[in-house]
Amino acid sequence: MQTHFLDLNQLNDDEIMELIRLAIQYRDGKLVQLKRPVYFANMFYENSTRTHTSFEMAERKLGITPINIDPKNSSVQKGETLSDTVKTLQAIGTDGVVIRHKTTGWYEPLIDDERIHTSLVNAGDGSGQHPSQSLLDLLTIYDEFKKFKGLKIAIVGDLLHSRVARSNAEILKRLGAKLYFAGPDEWYPSDFDNFGEFTNIDTIVGKVDVMMMLRVQLERLNEDARESFTAVEYANIFGLTEERGSKMKKKAIIMHPAPVNRNIEIADSLVEAPQSRIFRQMQNGVFARMAILTSILKSKDLIAEDEYEDIN
Amino acid sequence: MQTHFLDLNQLNDDEIMELIRLAIQYRDGKLVQLKRPVYFANMFYENSTRTHTSFEMAERKLGITPINIDPKNSSVQKGETLSDTVKTLQAIGTDGVVIRHKTTGWYEPLIDDERIHTSLVNAGDGSGQHPSQSLLDLLTIYDEFKKFKGLKIAIVGDLLHSRVARSNAEILKRLGAKLYFAGPDEWYPSDFDNFGEFTNIDTIVGKVDVMMMLRVQLERLNEDARESFTAVEYANIFGLTEERGSKMKKKAIIMHPAPVNRNIEIADSLVEAPQSRIFRQMQNGVFARMAILTSILKSKDLIAEDEYEDIN
Amino acid sequence: MQTHFLDLNQLNDDEIMELIRLAIQYRDGKLVQLKRPVYFANMFYENSTRTHTSFEMAERKLGITPINIDPKNSSVQKGETLSDTVKTLQAIGTDGVVIRHKTTGWYEPLIDDERIHTSLVNAGDGSGQHPSQSLLDLLTIYDEFKKFKGLKIAIVGDLLHSRVARSNAEILKRLGAKLYFAGPDEWYPSDFDNFGEFTNIDTIVGKVDVMMMLRVQLERLNEDARESFTAVEYANIFGLTEERGSKMKKKAIIMHPAPVNRNIEIADSLVEAPQSRIFRQMQNGVFARMAILTSILKSKDLIAEDEYEDIN
Structure with a gap:
């Protein structure tokens, strides 16, 4: 049970599998009741319709009231620190704050501050992690193969600038997958040798179970x-x-992870081909985020005991 | 029953009259119950407080949860196609998407794509249609005269650049009104001869039942x-x-259609004079849009059978 | 009972104390029921996350549905007057409009217009008033001392450009506090001599009950x-x-009033020191605004009689 949700690597294997199972339950229609009105602020300092809308939908489906804050209209422009912004949102009555910020590890100065008891959710930090994206990727792979151990997974493209490549490489290796990397030499971070093998796409495309293509900026x-x-x-x-x-x-x-540059990372005709899980990933994103938010709600004892199943 | 709502000209006379009657019922206090939570995204690629707020209010009054998306913060900036954006919103779980876009007929490539089953609502397309504005105009005229047949209606001003002028001219002629046009020669599209007579304002101002003035940019x-x-x-x-x-x-x-340039299209003192229906049009806009959204909800079987009347 | 809420100085002492008591009741868990769905628009022509979010939270806690409108995307850009914008929002069905605007007394032309019956809430007008901030300041002082009469209060800093300095000086003097002012000579408006004594911070810091520091731009x-x-x-x-x-x-x-420029107006270590009420002020802001909105809801008979207490 997590008060914050910042980095998937802080969870052990059981905790990750529990989130995946919970996401599947939500997809199957599970509903929960909150004990009282719950408010989460969404602050995206970097543009991201997809992740922002997905979090908002996850909040609404759980009965959480989203408070959307556009940092471009905010006191940040007046030089306020992120810590003071978060404490302000806490004082105003939000139970949690979902933040995307260009600073890698933006949350680190905040988690040691005992005055902060609003929950922090990392929706992407600089060149760091994108843990909710990682979780939806894991869910999508698990949907298909019901396991991670022994799967052969290629991660291809701009490994250097991709938040999700690093998160996924670390987690998937830990969960027992065999990883291959491909893409331009200049975009290969040498420490990825710890997670798998750097090769080229033609060598591996016929061998792997998952072709995980990365977005090119x-x-x-x-x-x-x-x-x-x-x-x-x-x-x-x-x-x-x-x-x-x-x-x-x-x-x-x-x-x-989308948005796709059609005919650059992936041929146009493959984006919606039968093998593609790209839109499935987006669909899973809402349920993965519901599972993440639930772990926070549980840690704060905000979920009523008698949960019931959806009739839809 | 419409899955999409794109162009009022695709509806027959009975369907239009049914929407008008439904809008009047909503104005009189009709309420509906949804069978499950329903989510609509509102994406306005061109600014329009009036139409956007009116759609949001219509959604809320029907119990639909609006998800407002500001395209300026969106993946569109990352080069994503409108089709992929709509499919993303569909994957995230929206039942419909209300879009204003500068491209005339933005929806055409989408309605032929069988993968898209979220409902599309046209809130204005380029130099094309503005069907919800047309419907509220029809409702406002019907309120007054209880008919269209035989009414004399002048449409005056920038006929060339007005989305609503063309929609209204086509529909009103079809419904039996006699149309007159006035305004600068250079802003008169010659094919409007098909709908009515091009004359000047002084010739017709004393003869018509409706003076429909257009906004000048x-x-x-x-x-x-x-x-x-x-x-x-x-x-x-x-x-x-x-x-x-x-x-x-x-x-x-x-x-x-508002916003009015006071003392340009209309004398300041006439904007809120007894003959003016300008703010009435805005009020009707919410009810017209409730009727439009209801036709979509019905096509998706999302409205509970036992509707009840408002007690207010 | 107020239809509008524009300037705290228009309320008498009893009315102010009633708002303070009501805010305390909300903080203690009081809940109200609305007779029907109520909609308030929030329009902030000047950026202010803090005040905007606080009003939105107050609205939500009262069960009011907020309609957030970003004036940067609005018809204001098309030259519409504020009066026409407000009448539009009224026509669309909002019961009230919360506005921050750079024009001092933006509401004056509107309150004499008998066609406007939507409620106007002043969230800050030019160099005029910031009445909801004043009320939360009064609440915070009252929390501590249970009185205003005889309190010694210093208001320090940019008195000239601060909306809240003037509101507070007028009200606090009326309520019986003894006021001292400090700050740069060039930022001291000479008519503040009517409310208290201009001195320097070192003379008064050891004598007063409240050090009210103002933000420096x-x-x-x-x-x-x-x-x-x-x-x-x-x-x-x-x-x-x-x-x-x-x-x-x-x-x-x-x-x-925050946001604080740490180490300029106040030493970093004092911002969250035991004597500081800065985050308490923000917390009180939501309850003060709930009280303000309640006075409007009551004036419109929108609150159900049988109010009940919160069980949380």
Whole structure:
């Protein structure tokens, strides 16, 4: 039971499996009752419709009242520290605060401050973690294979700048998957050798159970960027083209955190192909976040005992 | 029963009259119960407080939970297609999406995509339609005259750039009204000859039942615009001045989609004069939109059978 | 019973005390039932997360549905007057409108317009009033001393540009407090002589019951500003340093409207020191605003008779 939800690596295997099972229960129609009105603030200092809307939907489905705060209209502009902003939201009566912030580990100065008792939820921190995305990825893989141990999983693309690549690599290795990495050399962080094997997409595309493609930030492919390839070259050398897709194992799946740059990371025709779980990932995102928020609600004793099942 | 609501011209006369009657029932206090929680996203790619707030109020009055999404903070900025954005909102669990977009017919590529089953509501598309505005205009006229057949209606002003002028001209002609148009020659689309007669405001102001004035986009009257008249000249030649207002038939009404440029399209003193229905139009907007959303809810079987009347 | 809430000075002493008592009841768990769904629009033309979020929370705790409108996306950009915007929100069905606007007395042209019957709540007008902030300050002082008469209160800092300084000075003097002012000469409005004595912080810090520090707008301390002091000099000459804090009376309290510029107006270590009521003020803000909104709901007969107490 977590007061905060900041980094999936702080959970042990059982705790992660419990969240996955809880998410599946919510997807199957589980409902909960809150003991009193509960308020969560959502503050996204970096734009993210997808994650923001997914958290808001998860909150609403649990009966939590979301308070959306646009940091562009906020006191942050007046030089207030994140700590003071969080304490303000706490004073106003929020039970939790979902934050995405460009500072890696934005939450670290806050969790040691005993005056903060509102719950902190990390919706992405700088080049750090994106734990709710990791959990929905795990849920999507588990849906398919009912296990992690022994699965062969490729993570392909911009490993260096991707929050979710690092989270997923650490967790999946811990859970027993065998990992392969591919993508441009200049985007490979050498410490990923601890989690798996750096190879190339053509070597592994026919062998793995999961092709987890990462988003390319297009501005990195501009002419004035320092990269040694264009968007077309990226697609040809590192992307999941139709031809490569045709070499995948029959039961292998395609994943991507979205939004997809169609025909760059993945061929347009593969995005919604039968092997693709990309929109399934988004759907799972709401249920994964419901499980995360539930662990916080439980830690605060805010869920009524007599839970009941949905009739829908 | 409509899964989408995109263009009023796709409805037959009976369907339009049913929406008008339903809107009147809501205004009289009708309430409905939803079978389960229903979520609609509101995405306005072009600013429109009035339409956005009106849709949000209609949703809330029906018990629908609105999810407001500001496209300026969205993945659209990351190059995502509208189709992928809509599919994302669908995956996250929205039952419908209300969209205003600068692209005429933004919905056309989407309605043929069988993977999209979330309902699409057109809140204004480029130089195309503004069907919810048309419906509220029809409701406001019907309130007054209990019929359309034989009514004489003038539509005056910037016919070329007005979404609602075209929607209304097509529908009102079909419903049996006799239409007159006035305004600058350069803002008269010649195909409007199919719907009515192009004349000048002084010829018709004393004859018609409805003076429907259109909004002028002020930037078109700037010095560096190519128009041949200034704001003051526009008011004198094409506007509903006090003097012209005094020549209106006793039971004739003034309409305008708002926001009004007071003393340009309409004399300040006429905006809230007894003949004006401008704020009545805004009030009707909420009920017209409740009727529109109800047609979608019905098509998805989301309304409980035992509807009951409001006691207020 | 107020239809609008615009300026605390329009209330008599009994009415103010009734609001304070009502706020305390809400803090103690009082709940109310509304007779029908009630909608309030929140329009903040100037950024203010704190006040906006506090009003939204107050609305939600009372069961009012907030409709948040971002004026940056609004028809205001199309040149609509504030009066027409308010009448639009009224037509759409809002029972009240909470507005912050840069125009001092923005509400004056509206309250004489008999067509406006939606309730207006002033969340800060130009260099005018900030009555909900004043009320929460009064509540915070009353919590501590159970009276105003005879209290010695210092208001220190930028008296010239602070909305709340003027509101508080007028009200606190009327309620019987003895006021002292300190801060830069150039920021002292000479008519404050009517409310209390202009002196310096070192003379009064050991004598008063309340040190009410005002926010400095940092841009006034820029090199190109005309002020005769830097941020560091401001802290040394006018700020509540640790040394000055140590001279305060044992039961005296520190207040600040927040956000605080730590180490400018107040030493970092004092912001959350035992004497500080700064976060308590924010907490009280929600309950003070609940009391304000309740006075409006009562004036419109929107509260059900059989109120009941919270069991939490």
